[in-house]
Amino acid sequence: MDGNEKAQHHRDAFQIERVILFTDAVFAIAITLLVIEIKVPELEHPTESAVQSVLAHLIPKFVGFLLSFFIIAIYWMAHHRIFRFVRRLDNRLLWLNLVFLLSIVIMPFTTAYQSEYSLLRTPWIVYSINIAFTGLMQTALQRHLRNHRHQLVADPEHEHPDLDLARPLMSPLVFVSSIALAFVLPPIALRLIPAVAFPLLGFLNRRRYRRLDAAYRQKHGARVLA
Amino acid sequence: MDGNEKAQHHRDAFQIERVILFTDAVFAIAITLLVIEIKVPELEHPTESAVQSVLAHLIPKFVGFLLSFFIIAIYWMAHHRIFRFVRRLDNRLLWLNLVFLLSIVIMPFTTAYQSEYSLLRTPWIVYSINIAFTGLMQTALQRHLRNHRHQLVADPEHEHPDLDLARPLMSPLVFVSSIALAFVLPPIALRLIPAVAFPLLGFLNRRRYRRLDAAYRQKHGARVLA
Amino acid sequence: MDGNEKAQHHRDAFQIERVILFTDAVFAIAITLLVIEIKVPELEHPTESAVQSVLAHLIPKFVGFLLSFFIIAIYWMAHHRIFRFVRRLDNRLLWLNLVFLLSIVIMPFTTAYQSEYSLLRTPWIVYSINIAFTGLMQTALQRHLRNHRHQLVADPEHEHPDLDLARPLMSPLVFVSSIALAFVLPPIALRLIPAVAFPLLGFLNRRRYRRLDAAYRQKHGARVLA
Amino acid sequence: MDGNEKAQHHRDAFQIERVILFTDAVFAIAITLLVIEIKVPELEHPTESAVQSVLAHLIPKFVGFLLSFFIIAIYWMAHHRIFRFVRRLDNRLLWLNLVFLLSIVIMPFTTAYQSEYSLLRTPWIVYSINIAFTGLMQTALQRHLRNHRHQLVADPEHEHPDLDLARPLMSPLVFVSSIALAFVLPPIALRLIPAVAFPLLGFLNRRRYRRLDAAYRQKHGARVLA
Numbered sequence: 001m002d003g004n005e006k007a008q009h010h011r012d013a014f015q016i017e018r019v020i021l022f023t024d025a026v027f028a029i030a031i032t033l034l035v036i037e038i039k040v041p042e043l044e045h046p047t048e049s050a051v052q053s054v055l056a057h058l059i060p061k062f063v064g065f066l067l068s069f070f071i072i073a074i075y076w077m078a079h080h081r082i083f084r085f086v087r088r089l090d091n092r093l094l095w096l097n098l099v100f101l102l103s104i105v106i107m108p109f110t111t112a113y114q115s116e117y118s119l120l121r122t123p124w125i126v127y128s129i130n131i132a133f134t135g136l137m138q139t140a141l142q143r144h145l146r147n148h149r150h151q152l153v154a155d156p157e158h159e160h161p162d163l164d165l166a167r168p169l170m171s172p173l174v175f176v177s178s179i180a181l182a183f184v185l186p187p188i189a190l191r192l193i194p195a196v197a198f199p200l201l202g203f204l205n206r207r208r209y210r211r212l213d214a215a216y217r218q219k220h221g222a223r224v225l226a
Numbered sequence: 227m228d229g230n231e232k233a234q235h236h237r238d239a240f241q242i243e244r245v246i247l248f249t250d251a252v253f254a255i256a257i258t259l260l261v262i263e264i265k266v267p268e269l270e271h272p273t274e275s276a277v278q279s280v281l282a283h284l285i286p287k288f289v290g291f292l293l294s295f296f297i298i299a300i301y302w303m304a305h306h307r308i309f310r311f312v313r314r315l316d317n318r319l320l321w322l323n324l325v326f327l328l329s330i331v332i333m334p335f336t337t338a339y340q341s342e343y344s345l346l347r348t349p350w351i352v353y354s355i356n357i358a359f360t361g362l363m364q365t366a367l368q369r370h371l372r373n374h375r376h377q378l379v380a381d382p383e384h385e386h387p388d389l390d391l392a393r394p395l396m397s398p399l400v401f402v403s404s405i406a407l408a409f410v411l412p413p414i415a416l417r418l419i420p421a422v423a424f425p426l427l428g429f430l431n432r433r434r435y436r437r438l439d440a441a442y443r444q445k446h447g448a449r450v451l452a
Numbered sequence: 453m454d455g456n457e458k459a460q461h462h463r464d465a466f467q468i469e470r471v472i473l474f475t476d477a478v479f480a481i482a483i484t485l486l487v488i489e490i491k492v493p494e495l496e497h498p499t500e501s502a503v504q505s506v507l508a509h510l511i512p513k514f515v516g517f518l519l520s521f522f523i524i525a526i527y528w529m530a531h532h533r534i535f536r537f538v539r540r541l542d543n544r545l546l547w548l549n550l551v552f553l554l555s556i557v558i559m560p561f562t563t564a565y566q567s568e569y570s571l572l573r574t575p576w577i578v579y580s581i582n583i584a585f586t587g588l589m590q591t592a593l594q595r596h597l598r599n600h601r602h603q604l605v606a607d608p609e610h611e612h613p614d615l616d617l618a619r620p621l622m623s624p625l626v627f628v629s630s631i632a633l634a635f636v637l638p639p640i641a642l643r644l645i646p647a648v649a650f651p652l653l654g655f656l657n658r659r660r661y662r663r664l665d666a667a668y669r670q671k672h673g674a675r676v677l678a
Numbered sequence: 679m680d681g682n683e684k685a686q687h688h689r690d691a692f693q694i695e696r697v698i699l700f701t702d703a704v705f706a707i708a709i710t711l712l713v714i715e716i717k718v719p720e721l722e723h724p725t726e727s728a729v730q731s732v733l734a735h736l737i738p739k740f741v742g743f744l745l746s747f748f749i750i751a752i753y754w755m756a757h758h759r760i761f762r763f764v765r766r767l768d769n770r771l772l773w774l775n776l777v778f779l780l781s782i783v784i785m786p787f788t789t790a791y792q793s794e795y796s797l798l799r800t801p802w803i804v805y806s807i808n809i810a811f812t813g814l815m816q817t818a819l820q821r822h823l824r825n826h827r828h829q830l831v832a833d834p835e836h837e838h839p840d841l842d843l844a845r846p847l848m849s850p851l852v853f854v855s856s857i858a859l860a861f862v863l864p865p866i867a868l869r870l871i872p873a874v875a876f877p878l879l880g881f882l883n884r885r886r887y888r889r890l891d892a893a894y895r896q897k898h899g900a901r902v903l904a
Contacts, residue, residue, distance in 0.1 A: 011310060014243070014310075015306070015310055017692070018246060018247075018250060018306060019306070020696060021247060021250060021696075021699060022250040022253065022254055022302065024696060024699060024700045024703060025250060025251050025254035025255070025477070025703050026254045026257065026258055027700065028700055028703035028704045028706075028707060029254060029255055029258040029259075029703070029707055030258055031704065031779075031783065032704055032707040032708055032711065032783050033258065033261075033262065033707075034783070035711075035783055035784055035786055035787050036262070036711065036714070036786070037266075038787050039790075040715075040787070040790045040791045040794045042794070043795075046795050046797075046798060047798075048798055048799060048800050051791075051795050051798055051800050051801060052800050054791075055791075055800075055804070065784075066780075069780055069783070073776045076700065077772060077776075080693065080696060080697070080772075084689060084692075084693055094303060094306075098299045098303075101257075102292075102295055105257065105258050105260070105261055105295070106261055106291075108261055108262070109261050109264050109266070112266045113266045113277075113280075113281075116266045116268070117269075117272050117277050119272075120272060120273075120274055120277055121274060122274050122277050122278050122281075123277055126281070237536060240469070240536075241532065241536055244472060244473075244476060244532060245532070247473060247476060248476045248479065248480055248528065251476060251477050251480035251481070251703075252480045252483065252484055255480060255481055255484040255485075256484055259484065259487075259488065262488070263492075320529060320532075324525045324529075327483075328518075328521055331483065331484050331486070331487055331521070332487055332517075334487055334488070335487050335490050335492070338492045339492045339503075339507075342492045342494070343495075343498050343503050345498075346498060346499075346500055346503055347500060348500050348503050348504050348507075349503055352507070463762060466695070466762075467758065467762055470698060470699075470702060470758060471758070473699060473702060474702045474705065474706055474754065477702060477703050477706030477707070478706045478709065478710055481706060481707055481710040481711075482710055485710065485713075485714065488714070489718075546755060546758075550751045550755075553709075554744075554747055557709065557710050557712070557713055557747070558713055558743075560713055560714070561713050561716050561718070564718045565718045565729075565732075565733075568718045568720070569721075569724050569729050571724075572724060572725075572726055572729055573726060574726050574729050574730050574733075575729055578733070
C-alpha cells in the first residue's frame with residue numbers, strides 16, 4: 001500500500017467505525033431508556049408498608065424491564081459479533097442496519113405496553129412481533145454479509161459460522177410460536193415460553209455451531225480467524 | 227512526515243473524529259427520544275378490546291414517529307457521506323454543524339406536536355419549517371466544504387458529486403411547497419406530499435448524480451476516491 | 453520507541469480518548485434532553501387557533517432552550533479546544549472533569565426552572581449560579597493543565613493562548629453580575645444581560661487573544677502548534 | 679507481526695474498544711438521566727416565595743442526585759481503571775460487563791425511589807442493595823481479569839494492584855452494613871453512613887494500595903506499567 005491507499009484505507013475503516021459507534025449509541029440509549037418506564041408514584045401518606053406495596057405493584061414492570069434488557073443486550077452482542085467481519089459498506093447494509101435499529105428503538109414502547117398490561121394477550125403479541133422483526137432484520141443483515149458478490153466481508157470469512165443464519169432465526173421462531181399459542185394458552189403462560197424455549201434452542205445451536213466451526217476450520221486451515 | 231508532523235496529524239484527525247462522534251451521539255439520542263413521545267396510557271379496566279383501541283389511537287403517533295425516524299436517519303446518512311471528506315476544521319464549520327444539530331435536536335418536539343394534532347394545518351407547517359431548515363443547514367455545510375479557499379477538503383474532492391448542492395435542497399423544496407399548499411389542501415393531504423415528491427425527486431437526483439460522477443471521474447482520473 | 457513503549461503510548465492515548473468520548477456523550481445527552489422539557493399539551497378541542505396559542509405559550513421555553521443549547525454548545529467547544537493539549541491524565545484532572553460535567557448535567561433542570569418562571573428573579577439567580585459554576589470549573593481545568601509541574605500538557609503548549617484563563621472567566625463575570633443586578637432590575641431585563649455583555653466581552657477577548665498568540669509564536673517559533 | 683497478524687490485532691483492539699465505548703455510553707446516559715427525576719412543578723400562582731419553596735422541597739432529590747452522580751462517576755472511573763488492562767475478550771467478560779451495566783442502568787430508578795421517600799427505611803435498603811450489587815459485579819469482573827488462565831490481561835499485569843479485590847468490596851461492605859443498621863438506626867441516619875465510612879475505608883485502602891504497588895514493582899521491575 002502506498003500513502004494514498006493507506007489514507008483511503010484509514011478513511012474506509014473510520015466510515016465503518018462511525019456506523020458501528022452510532023449503532024452502539026442507539027443501543028445504549030434504548031437499553032437505558034427502559035428504566036424510565038418504571039416510575040416512582042407519589043404517595044399522600046408514605047409509610048413503610050405503602051412504599052413496599054409500591055414496589056410489589058412494580059414487579060411486572062421489573063420483569064418486563066429485565067426481559068427487554070437481556071433481549072437488547074443479546075442483539076447488541078450479536079451486532080458486535082457479526083460486524084467485526086465488515087470490511088466495506090454499501091447503501092443496502094446501511095439501510096438494513098437502520099431498520100434493525102428502528103426495531104430496537106421501538107422496544108422501550110412495546111416493553112412498557114407489554115408490562116403495563118401483563119395479564120392480556122394483545123400486548124404480548126405486539127411485543128413478540130417487535131422481537132421477531134428484530135431477529136428477521138438480523139437475519140437479513142447476515143444474509144447480506146454472507147453474499148460473496150457484495151464483497152463486504154473478506155474471503156473466506158463470509159462462510160464463518162458466526163454468520164450462520166440458524167442463530168438469528170431462533171428468536172423469530174420462538175416469538176412467532178408464542179403468538180400462535182396466544183390464542184390457546186392463558187396470557188401469563190405466554191411469558192414463560194422464551195424461558196423454556198431459549199435454553200433448549202441454545203443447546204441445539206451450540207452443537208450446530210461446533211459442527212460448522214470444525215468444517216470451516218478444516219476447509220480454510222490457517223487462513224481462519226481465531 | 228517526521229515524528230512531530232505525525233503527532234500533529236494524529237491530533238487533527240482526532241479533533242475531527244471528536245466532532246463526528248459528538249454529532250453521532252446527538253443523532254442517536256434524538257432518534258431514540260422520538261419513541262418516548264408515544265406513551266402507554268393507564269386504563270381503569272384493561273380488557274383486550276380496550277388495549278387494542280389504545281393502539282388504534284396511537285396510530286397517528288406511530289406514523290409521525292416513523293416519518294421522523296427516517297428523516298433523521300437520512301440526515302445522519304448525509305452527514306456520514308459528506309463529513310468523510312473533511313480534512314481540517316474551522317470555527318465556521320463547527321458552528322454550522324452545531325446549528326444543524328440544533329435543528330435535529332428540536333425534531334422530537336415538532337414530531338410530537340405534529341402527530342398530536344395530525345388533522346390540523348399549523349403543526350404541519352411548524353414541522354415542515356423544521357425539516358426545511360435542517361436541509362438548508364446541510365446545504366450551508368456542503369457549500370462551506372466545497373469552497374476551495376477554506377481548504378477543509380483535499381483537492382480535488384471539493385468537486386466530488388457527493389457535495390453537490392442539488393441533493394440537500396430537495397427536502398427544503400418539498401417541505402416549503404407543502405407549506406404553500408397548506409392553505410389550499412386539507413391538512414391530511416399535506417402528509418402525503420413527501421410520499422409522492424421524494425421518489426420522483428430521488429429518481430431525478432440519481433440521474434443527475436450519475437452525470438456529475440462521470441464528469442468528475444473523467445476530469446480527475448485515477449486520483450479520484452473510489 | 454520500542455514495541456513496549458509504543459503499546460504503552462497507545463494505551464495512554466486510548467485512556468485519554470475514553471475520557472473525552474464519555475464527556476462528549478454526557479454533553480450530547482444534556483443538550484438533547486433540553487428539548488424534552490418542552491411538552492406538547494393535550495387539548496380537549498384542538499383547533500388551529502388553539503394549537504397556535506399552545507405555541508405562543510411555549511415561547512419562554514423556546515427562548516430558555518435556545519439559550520441553554522448555545523451555552524452547552526459553547527462549553528463543548530471549549531472542552532474540544534482545551535483537551536486537545538492533554539497528553540497524560542491524573543486523578544485530579546478526572547475529578548475536575550467530572551465536576552464540570554455535573555454542572556452540565558444539571559442544566560436541563562435549571563433551564564426548565566428558569567423558563568417555567570421566566571418573570572421571576574429566583575429562577576434566574578439559580579440558573580446564573582449554574583452557568584457561573586460551569587465557567588469556574590472550566591477555569592479550574594485550564595489552571596490544572598497550565599501548571600507545568602503536572603506535565604499533563606507537552607512543553608511549551610501549557611503556555612498556549614487557548615489555555616488563557618481570561619476567556620473561561622468571562623461567563624462567571626457576566627452571570628455573577630446578573631445575580632447582583634437581580635436585586636435592582638426587573639427580572640425580564642436580567643435575561644438581556646448576556647445578550648449585551650457577551651458580544652462586548654467577546655470583542656475584548658479576541659483582541660487579547662491575538663496579542664497572546666503573537667507573543668506565544670514569537671517566543672516558541674517553529675515548535676508551535678499550528 | 680506480518681500484515682495478517684496486524685489486521686487481526688487491530689480488529690481485536692477495535693472489538694475491545696467497542697465494548698468500552700458502549701459501556702461509556704450507558705454510563706453517560708444513566709448519569710444524565712438522574713436529573714430528569716427532578717421535575718419542576720407547575721404553580722397556579724408563581725411568586726418568588728412560591729418558587730423558593732419549590733426548591734426547598736426538592737432538596738432531598740438534589741441530595742439523592744448528587745450521591746448517585748458521584749457513585750456512578752466512581753464506578754465509571756473504576757471501569758476506566760480496570761479495563762485498560764484488557765487485551766482479549768471472552769463471552770464471560772461480556773456478560774459480566776452487561777450485568778454490571780444492568781446494575782448501573784437501574785440506578786436512576788432506585789435513586790428516585792430513595793429520594794422520593796427519604797424519611798423511610800425500605801427505599802434506602804433497596805438503594806443499598808443496588809449499590810452493593812454493583813460493587814459485587816465489579817469484584818466479579820476483576821476476579822475474572824485476574825485469573826491467569828483466561829489470558830485476558832497480559833502477564834504480569836493480572837497481578838497489578840489496580841485489580842486488587844479489596845477496593846471493589848468496600849462499597850458492598852458499607853451498604854450491606856447500612857442495611858443491617860436500617861433496623862436499628864433512624865432512616866435519616868442511614869444516609870450518613872457512606873459519608874462516614876468511605877473516607878475511613880479510603881484511607882485504609884490507600885495504605886494497602888501503596889504496599890501492594892511497592893511489592894508489585896519490586897517483583898516485576900522494569901516490565902511494569904507506569
